[in-house]
Amino acid sequence: MTKRIEWSIRAIRRGRDDGMALITVVIFGTVLVMLVATAAAFSSSGAINSRTQDDWNAAMSAAYAGVEDYKSRLANDTTYVQYRNPASSFSSTSTGGLPPTTNPAFGADGSWANVPSGSPGVQSRSFFRYEVDNSQYSATGVIKLRSTGMVGKEVRSLVVNVRQQGFIDFLYFTDFEVQDPTQSDLDCNSSTGKPNYAWTYSTNTHDSDCTEIQFGPNDVINGPLHSNDTLLICGSTFNGAVTTSNTKSPYYKKVSGCSNPTWSATYGPPTVDSTWGMPQTNLQMKSETRTDLDSVKRPGCLYTGPTVITFTGDGKMNVKSPFSIKTQVKGDPPSDGIAAPMCGTPGNVANGLGSKTGATIDVIPQNLIYVQDVPSSGDPNATAVGTWPANFTCLNTSSKTGFQIDTTRFPMSTETVPSATPSHYGCRAGDVYVQGTLHGQLTIAAQNYVYITGDLLYQDKTKDMLGLVGNNAVWVWNPMNGGTPLLAKDRTIYAAILSVGHTFMVQNYDLGPTSGRGSLNIYGAIAQEFRGTVGKSSGQGYTKNYNYDSRFKYTAPPKFLSPVSTTYGISTLVEVPKAFKPDGSPAG
Structure with missing residues (x-):
């Protein structure tokens, strides 16, 4: 149990x-x-x-x-x-x-x-x-x-x-590091019509017929620089990136007996970059004054013959251009045109382009001025050779050229006219003479020369912008009576400057006292086919003080000229709310 x-x-x-x-x-x-x-x-x-x-x-x-x-x-x-x-x-x-x-x-x-x-x-x-x-x-x-x-x-x-x-990505751009052959009277050109780059020779030196130009010991370049040629340097200071198409290390050439250049701590010595091609002419800019092109939505102003422009600092400019008849045209070659009100009234009328006092008008907003040679026939701006507008006097003699618009005179009465090809102060040349304080955004182009006849300043350095494009040389006007300067020392220029076929240089750089003409202060950008001389090692002329306008990284003067071949870059970038839904319809 x-x-x-x-x-x-x-x-x-x-x-x-x-x-x-x-x-x-x-x-x-x-x-x-x-x-x-x-x-x-x-x-x-x-x-x-x-x-x-x-x-x-x-x-x-x-x-x-x-x-x-x-x-x-x-x-x-x-x-x-x-x-x-x-x-x-x-x-x-x-x-x-x-x-x-x-x-x-x-x-x-x-x-x-x-x-x-x-x-x-x-x-x-x-x-x-x-x-x-x-x-x-x-x-x-x-x-x-x-x-x-x-x-x-x-x-x-x-x-x-x-x-x-384009060219304004650099404070200083040069195609050839030699003096313009038309200014040196030397046969520097090769069979192609232009010099060869120094780096194409085993010696890394130009042909003996070319006059090489160097950066001097007192030169300071405060911004990016590019040359398609070999840079010749004597103890200069470079405070920005330096690039060259020269493939021969160290990618520049130091002048014998000179101290070493000073390179930017950020960018260092030169590096190799591609070759940038110069346009053949600036004549395509003239098309921006045509009224018959669909691609030109806002035509600029066409002035004819010697044209004197003075900016007055209040958003206006005074323009003296006696040969101008039609300031906007149509056709190529032009067959007709109009006198556009924004460009000033042509002729010898009150406040007219051909009057003694010239026309005082608003600075043309975000646009272009083109100054052409005087056509002799078959053009709405034609004037027969030997015929002169009212208030215009041609001062040509057997030994010099010149003109006078009322009391405005080139050359000055006591000036010794320098030699140049083509000649200075042509009576029918498409030259522009410019100075003053700009308030606005504008590009000025000339079929022949651009003369910077005084300081060129901005009224507002954050908004105002100027482009200067010469088909031939862009001159810093520096008149002399023999060897005696006729203007005060120093010059200050705010602008993007381009000489398409020739050079940017100082007139009479080799004359005057050995104490020099002071400092050439550039705030903007310079591009040129040939190196332009602004002073001599003996002390004559100007010392360079070149400074880059950093706004040119993001924008440009209106209708400024670009290289023949170029790339496109991104200047600013920001993410924004999505624009579309996945089905392709707008998001908001």
Whole structure:
């Protein structure tokens, strides 16, 4: 009996143990199932989040791809700037329509362009589209582009300013580091009509018929510099990046007996860069004064013959241009024209361009002035040879040239006229004489010479901007009576300066006292075909003090001339709220 009872108790205990084990297994199994389910859910969520994050980052890369696509199209066709999608609100103030060859990136009918995958036959998940604002291109050379990238359901947009890279990317640009052959009277040109670069010779020196020009020991260059030629340096100071097309290390040539140059601590000695090509002439700028071209939305002003411009600091300028008849034209060669009110009234009338006092007018806003030679016939601005407008006197003699507009006279009455090719102060030449304080944004181009006859200043250094483009030389006017200066020392010039076919230089740089003419202070940019002399090591002439206008990294004077071949860079970039939904419809 007792044994049965013990057996029964053991059986009950064994049953209880078995039940507890089963319950434990069930509990642990449930927990494991929950853990597995949680892990699976977490893994799935992580994968989704990871994919979303990847798509978010990739969408910005796709937007960048859109920018690069547009830059590439511009580089291959500089006229591509005229195209846009008129239906885009971003392009509402722009001009032009869709290109004749379909480009899905313009987003017409909701289209997107696909970012190439890099694998033939495989389409990537990345897409882009862009919108163009070209409303400021003619004035500043800047195109505003909004590029949108899409990957999956992620969309991101950015806005960039695309700007053509050009001469004003440098404080100082020179094609050849020799004196202009027309000024030195030496046969420096090769069979191509231009000199050879020094680095093409084993000696890294120009032909003996060329006059090489060096940077002197007191010269200070405060900004980026590029030369297509070999730089000849004598102890100068360079406080910006220096590049050259010379491939012969150390990429410059030190003048014998001179101290070493001082290089920027940030940029160091010169590095090698590509060759930038000069345009043949600046005559294409004259087309900006035509009224019959669809590409010219805001024609500038065409003046004819010797033209004297004085900025008065109050947003106005005084213009004396007696030969000017039609200040905007049509046709090439011109067949007709108008006297545009904004350019001043032609002729000898009150406040007229040909009056004794000239025309005082508003500075032409964000536009261009072109000064041409006087045509002799078959042109709306033609004046027969030997015929002179009212208030204009030609002072030509057998030994010198010159003219007088009322009391304004070139040369000065006591001035010894220097020799130059073509001659100084031509009575029918497309020369412009400019000085004063500018308040506005303007480019002045001349078919012949540009003379800077006094200080050229800005009334507002943050907003005002001036471009000077001479087809021939751009002269710093420095009149002399024999060896005696007729103007005060020092000269200050705010401008982007370009001499297309010749040089930027000081008139009579080799005359005057050995104590010099003081400092030539440039705030802007200088580009020229040949190195221009501004002073001599003996002390005559000016000492350089050149300073870069950093605004030229982002913008340019209106309708300024660019190299024959160029690339496009991004001057500013900012991410903005997405412009579109994944289905291509506007986001807001």
